[in-house]
Amino acid sequence: MSKPAAVRSAFLLKDLKCRLKSHAAIIAVAMSGLTIADAVKAEDASAGKPQSGGIIRYGHFQEPPCLYGGWVQQWYLQRQFSDNLVARAEDGRILPWLATAWSVSDDRKTYTFQIKPDVKFTDGTTLDAQAVVDNINGWLSDNPELENPTAGPYLKGVFESAAVTGPLTLKITLKTPFEPLLNVFAQSSQGILSPRALKSGKAVNCESPVGSGPFIVEKWNRGKNVIFRRNPNYNSAPATAKHQGPAYVEGIEWRFLADPTIRYGSLLTGESDVVYHIPAVNWQDANSHFKIVRHLTGGTPLRLALYSERPPFDDVRVRQAFAYSSDRRAAVQAAFLGSLPYEGNFALSQSSPEYVSDLSKSYSYDIEKANKLLDEAGWTERDANGIRAKNGKPLIIRITYTNAFSPPDGDQVLQIIQQQAKAAGFDVRLQPTNQADFWAGKNFGPNDYEIVPLYWVAPGAEIYRISYKPDLNGVRNPFNPSRYQDVPLWDIIQKAEQAADKAQRIALYQQAERRIVENAPSVSYTILDVTLALADNVKDIWLDSGSVGEPVFSDAYFTGKK
């Protein structure tokens, strides 16, 4: 098990992003606000007072092409060198960061922000209202140098203008109300960068971006690491931080160790102080030897979207039969060895507030039920290998996934499902597809697959709007890869979104949840996480659960001699 889920989540995120032909995948991740679940907090207050000094050697996973941008790998990095307008707590509350205060007009269309005084970018320029406005206008422009692939798709439809109203005050006007605005601002990709530095172009900024954050990018040795140096003048930590002022550690050596053996090995040998994602096979070992910091994400679970617009999955009985035909709980245990929980609720992750826990017990492995459903659905013919057919057409299920992104742990689940579903008469075929082909849309034509594994991280059930909106008025919902068209479901979702009362909203969302599980447009097996393993002498590294769980090093310190 090994490449723990975080790796996988990052990958699948990217896959989805490619596949769904839109920037919005990123948005969805950005919305992962409410996810808390069993995040382990790095408390350890008893360890004594934080002491200054040392360089944290952090073994990360993938290297992005630029140090900031829309990919989750870039978010992790940007969190280190830039600050956001607002911060988001684990419980979803919006707290001050660069904005010390803000107000919203009654029509919910005008936001006024008060910016913290005396904040400087690390190139010496001042972070004032003008700088924030310049950033926002850049994100939402068509200038490829400044455009923000996360904020753009969220806000371009609703944004009207941003204006400076004083040296430290600014006003943002929307065309229509948009409640998630502050959530968007709280995400790392919306960190404020020095407008002066941005003028020197993307090539330069990708290498050495300038923000006001706790660390300064000193050098990016491509293929190897990014060297961060402490910002000695840091005075703009968010309210979620454990302390104000400069980071305790002198810097971070952010190493790209894509190989899990090397990454975990480097922690074992003491060459790294912190590593991302523990290989599943080492999960037990890691738990007994190291401190684990973990964030389980909300939104949809990691699921197999079943293409329900054409046979065989246009028949709900076949979808249900498929769900019954595999023991996914055992598969997840086998593949992830306890490093990730089983998730049997096809609709929602267990860390979402609207989660109905008994739904996770549905569709437990039952080969007889699967056979019965398939018989009913007319898939009665069987060939020598036991593969079912209907009207001479064999029951072939093709699963397209990117092998470049899917670590063997994930493959493992698919292979187990493949093997088990055979007993029910499914001929499951795996179609690993490399990244470049993915980008070129290979194996992703409407007739090229029956199943695609995907997930969508979000705070909670609001994700339904994206995943289950049917194609209405001829407008195709590109984010619904199972092509599941359920207008009554959509009505329930809309009702929930408009419900003012929280309890009523949750009830409606749960109604939708049950309907989704019952109709099984997708079959889930686990959820995603961000996990760090820490050496004993490192304290107070936490994950920014308000966003996607970016590691935060500004409160971290070493105990004992380093």
Added chain:
Amino acid sequence: MNAVKTIGNRSFWLARRLLSGLIVVWAAATFTFFVQFLMPGERAQIIFNANTGNVGEIPRDQLLAINARYGFNQPVIVQYGKYIRDVMHGDLGQSYVQYQPVTDLIARQIGPTIALAFAAMLTAWIITITTTVLFAGRDNIWSKALGGFQAFLATLPPYWLGTILLVVFAIQLRLFPVVGGNTLMGLVLPTMALALEIYGFLGQAVLSEFTRVLDQPFITSSRMRGTGDFSVRLRHALRHAALPGITLSGWIIGKLLSGAVLIEAVFGRQGLGGVLVTATSTRDIPVVSGVILVSAALFVATSLFVDLTVRLIDPRMKEA
């Protein structure tokens, strides 16, 4: 007069070799240029998707804009001409994905690859020379086992060997760093993984020639002068046996980049290999072409170096 003739010969030979080397590099450049049209997907689309994280059709105006910016709307032959002209000026273009000139990207990553390749080659030679001189052509079990051992090494997948070395020597025994980077200690394991495979081939080539040479009359002749065995091996036989080894080294260097890709992946090292794989998987064509071109040029250069070395060791070649 004799000397003048030799120099004349040599510069003539050198000029011819350089010319054919240039042709090879040009052919490689041309090949990679035209291969990009074989790859699925339209370039503008790839660039757009790479920069925005998107896939599939893109807005027509965006497509046109990118086509215009990169000159994709020009006839292929014009694009080719421009490409060759740029290459001749040392400009390998701009990465589609990485916001960097290709030359910068390569310049920054080529060092570790060359260091690894050089260290591996050097190590392989040292092991080859040591084992050959000590064990080859003797009437004992070691001598017999040597060839088998080399054949065995040649059949080990180098990245597999790398993994085993990494786990045993770095993670279990902690003799070497897991994340070595470019430190000397960090270079040891990747070097060994690559060098042992090279040694498998190199050693066999040198060994068989060494064994053959030991039976040559001039070796007997030297022994008949009272020269000691070790001296005969070192001063006479080794030079001869090294020749096929050097020629083989030229070939191996040509294949070293491919091997280095895997070794770099195993050990998480920087290097051209990683650049090539990333670029290929993202269809970052300028980078792909650049890496291919540079490695072809490296290959040509090392071949030339190898030939020069062979001619230095074996002056008879001058006349051939």
Added chain:
Amino acid sequence: MNVTYPAASFRQDATLPPVSSPLLTVQNLNVSFGPAHSRRAVVKGVSLTVEEGRCVAIVGESGSGKSVTARTLVGLTGARSHVQADLLTFQGKNIDRLGDEEWRALRGKHIGFVLQDALVSLDPLRPVGKEIGETLLVHRAIRTRADLTERVVDLLKLVGVPEPAVKARQLPHELSGGQRQRALIATAIALDPALLIADEPTTALDVTIQAQILDLLSETRERGKAMILISHNLAVVSQMADEVIVMRHGEIVEHGSAEQIFGDPRHDYTRGLLKAIPSVRSRGSRLSSSKAPRFISAEGEEVRELTQSDIAQRSRPLLEAERVVKRFRGPDGKLRTVVNDVSFSLGHGETLGIVGESGSGKTTVARMALALEMPDEGEVTLQGAPWTAATEKERRHRRSDISVIYQDPLSSFDPRWTIERVIDDALARRRGDPLDRTSRQSEVSELLDLVGLSPSFRTRRPLELSGGQRQRVAIARAIAPRPRIIVCDEPVAALDVSIQAQILDLLGDLKSHLRVSYLFISHDLGVVHHLSDRVLVMNHGEAVEAGGADEVFLRPRQPYTRKLVAAVPQLHFQAA
């Protein structure tokens, strides 16, 4: 090397040699090769002594054990060898239980060894000066680098190499054959050893060079050093040796003074060897003891009656070369004229010998006669029709009129083919009546019979044959298409003298019975003289002299021919 010793009691006696002992004593030497269970004896019971200042020659054909015997004296018989001797002393000391160090001290310093063919016996990658210096360095005979250079140059001067300082820095291949051999001798005599062993020191050298080298060796001997000379060439030996040992199959056949061996050979083998040497005196007689084969075909009729057309054509020469010139481009890009303005003609049933030293262009002439090489100027005609000037397509069906026997038959056979296939392949090219499969098979047997090989050879492959057998197959192949001309390019140069005698006899027999003409190319004047009607002497691509064989060899007019004839070593004690 694995040396075993006789009983200890015997050894004690042997360690106390008489005061006036010879330089070298060997008693009952046995050498065998291979592992214990399959040991192969190559030297059996050889005894010899060498007195100071004497030259002992060991003569024998390949496989006689003469070289192994010599190598035993320096302890270099190889890892798998097993050496046993009753007595082995040098300078009064036992040398049969020496350790590695002691052998090394002996080699080069006290016993010098000259191998044949300096091109492969000197390290081709090291300057000759270094090779000579090696002897000095190994035995710590010099003190400084300058000393070394000086000594090397002196030695090269001593062995008669011109420009010694320059040559010392050159590689073996940059020296001429003679200079190389001189340099090799210099490595052996650098420390003025008491005994010089020369193993075939002049083989592969041109006769004129051979004469010079023999002179050089004689000079060494005149300085009072003892010498063991190993050679297959009786004439060479007869010039130098005081004592001669004739070996065959690892045993001594005859041992005596040079006068006795050459003047009154007692053993049949020795007599046969002496008789086998082709020379002017041997013309018209058989060299070997083999009988002339019956040239009768299965049907009982004589092979190849002369036809009318044969007789009609007799007036015209079969093959005629008209002022042919051939140039090759050298590695430096310059044209070198290899054959310059050579003309000759070859008549029916005639043998034309072309003789010359290496580089004289004689092989190129042969290749032009075969139209495998086209002259740059002039032309070769075959039976009066254009030959080299014709196209290959036109030539192809006429090629069966002219066939070839090479010096190295092994390389001229496809190693994968059986002898039957080789000959069958040539039979398929026979002009006129195409033979069917079965008649070709019987024809193969007949041809093998004709060249003195049993039918069992049909299924063998070239590598499994001895040199003489291969040359017989080559001859069978050459005569299979019933050619009118056979070009023989050094056909016996690689053969032992007794085998050479058999092949020459065979060629002679075939000539008279098949009525073919030979274009016979050789560096060996004796061989050419033995076989040829007319002779063409070539030097540096030019025809120096031409005429009847006796005329040219017995009364040479040109200085070059005279020099050539004079250089041929003569048996000093020719049997009556």
Added chain:
Amino acid sequence: MSFATSSAGHAKAFIIARVLTGARRFPIPVYVAAFFTAFFLVAGMAPKLLQTHDPLALGLMSPLKAPSRAHWLGTDQSGRDLYSRIVAGTGQSLSIGLGATALSLAIALILGVTAGLSGGWIDNVLSRLFDALFALPTLFLALLFVSLLGTSVSTLIIAVGIGTSPGYARMVRVQVLRVKATGYVEAAKALGHLPKDILFKHILPNAISPLATMFTLGIGQAIIWASGLSFLGLGVAPPSSEWGALLNAGRNYVIYAWWLEVMPGIAIAAFALSVTVLGQYVQQRLERRIELP
């Protein structure tokens, strides 16, 4: 003795005696190599004969078990029997090894023979082409084909086959040049044989036979190359247990379950080495009668 009159039993005894006496002279490594080669050939053609378990059967209760009597080489993360999976993957791996090498040699033969025979500008152009192709990283060619054709056994065969062909082409060319210059080719010409006869009777057989050892060496190398591609995630789709795929999958478990990585690697090495040893030995035996010492 005449075979016409000797009884069949006689002949048989004679042959058996020959085989036995010959067999005694086999070196031990040849025995071992022959055993492994035979084993893998059977595994490739009839895997069921050798499997102890269904290679796809899950054992979710017994994942990652170390080698034991029940599972000779241990189990993988889904409890599948590793030994049976290696046996099951043999067919594909062998197809890749043999197929790629055969393709590579076929290409090399056509181009190399053309270059060697033609001489002149054709030789020059082709030789430069070999150089250029040789200068391209093999891996790049492989990546190229994988992106053009997708991942499958046949893609790996094509990718590795074409990727390794320039090296062979050079060798073929050199061999053709060598044979072209031999005395027997000239002798055949002097006999007046047609060029095509000379080509097929002399040049091709003699140029190819020294490459036979290369072929056996190439099979192993092709498997190694293909497994390298698998390692980069460009191999055959699961649940294939092609050796490269096993290596790739095993790598992440190496710290905890070493057998998953070590065993497939040993399988590759054992097969590659066995084929090489056997190939060299057979070549030696066959060529002993015809090869110059």
